[in-house]
Amino acid sequence: MNSENKLCVYNTITRKKELFEPINPPFVGMYVCGPTVYGDAHLGNCRTFVSYDLMYRYLLHLGYRVRYVRNITDVGHLVNDADEGDDKIAKKARMEKLEPMEIVQRYTLGFRDVMQKFNTLPPSIEPTATGHILEQIEMTQKLIDNGYAYSVNGSVYFDVIKYNQKFQYGKLSGRVIEELIKTERDLDGQEEKKNTIDFALWKLAKPEHIMRWTSPWGKGFPGWHLECSVMSTKYLGSPFDIHGGGMDLKFPHHECEIAQNVGAEGSEPVKYWLHTNMLTVGGQRMGKSLGNYISPDQLFTGDHKMLSKSYSPMTVRFFMLQTHYASTLDFSDEALKASEKGFRKILNGLKTIKELSYQEKQDIFDEALNKDIEQLSSLCYEGMNDDFNSPKLIANLFNLLKYINSFHNKVLNIGALKPENFILLKTTFITFVENILGLKEEKNNNPNMLDDVLKTLLDTYSEAKNRKDYATVDLIRKEIKKQGILIKDTKEGVEWSYEE
């Protein structure tokens, strides 16, 4: 690796690009807010997790020992605002006449399946909120003890005003507490709170509420933001290195997380806050409520009015990585089509470079050529070191690809390359494409391909037979037998069967 230029990341809380220095190298702790499993993940969700997968892979490549924690939210997110209304999972469970945990299981499995299709590495730990009720109760109690929370009628709220007297609430998202109080809308069911901006740590369960746990304040369930505060510090300590999530979580979710951790422990929980930007359609954020939402499966099957065809998971992954994680990514069929071509070009390059062999010749090395290869290789690192700038990396990979193809086609003489630079070219291209961008060949892209190829072969066989070209006939029969397949001529035509 190129140790001279170091990884820099854009830290939301300082609003600056900073040199990345882990708290306890070589260990790196990374926490990413995962999905709420009450429905299928859509493409926007996927983009976020593909982005963090890129970061995870690069950190691993740099030699860090990364513990990557991504939670599964299986309780606690309310359907309505104002800390009122149903739990999303409980609501869905009632609608579908299922146990809440059946909902959780179904969508957790679905989520993992999609993540696997996108070739994301599984996190080191994937903790669930319901698995950490005890710890959440403990943190709530601690916040009460520290004077930053109060209980009312079996619910517990975080006292934002009180907290703000000593610390600064809103520093991550740039909110001013007075403004927040002013703009807070009139909502029902706020009487329990001292102030409208207070948020729930623990909610009393109404009789009809099916997800409930015993607590010092009665039977209830944890509030929205508590699980991340609890689970991140439980598994990564405090402070830990990286906390990520979509930018829509900056406020209030991450803001509340900070308040909870600081309120409980007195110190900042996170060194680097990273936020990924939204996936948009026609410039507008993809979301269920807007109806412009598209699921991974629709993309893979092409079954959507916005799509002219289907796109493979790797094509979509490449499409996502062609834009920097902090920029909005605009979704369109046309853009996807362009990415598909580019991706295939990369794949062909991968195949070419793997088969390309170095010719041991006594040629005079081309200094300019060698220098260019060296420079392009280091530019790949520079791109990634610059806040995980994958588009920059990809541009340089295409530049390297041009050389790979030129060597392959003998437009350029590979002997003009120094042996060490041939190795450099090869390892750089393969490592970045496969290990860091996480792109791979999709052999099973078309599950019928083998059948189709076989049929073509049999048609050729028949045709040769009609021409009485028995040399070809015999050749085909002989070669295909090596694959354990027998060709049989019947009155109805040509058939095949497995060799017994």
Place this chain on the structure above:
RNA sequence: GGUCCUGUGGCCGAGCGGCUAGGCUCAGCUCUGCAAAAGCUGCUACAGCGGUUCGAAUCCGCUCGGGACCUCCA
């Protein structure tokens, strides 16, 4: 209303004060039995108007356009 981001060639997208990424599309050339692939060449853009500077897509101001967050949201 508040806070913030953003406007790049036919399309997508880097760029963070000088060295005019990259992909896709289009046109032409080379190679080729035909074709494909690949290579080469061309199309040279920064919303508008001012300002700072020897020099601005990049910094500042204004105007116009797009968007996000402020409520669950990746």
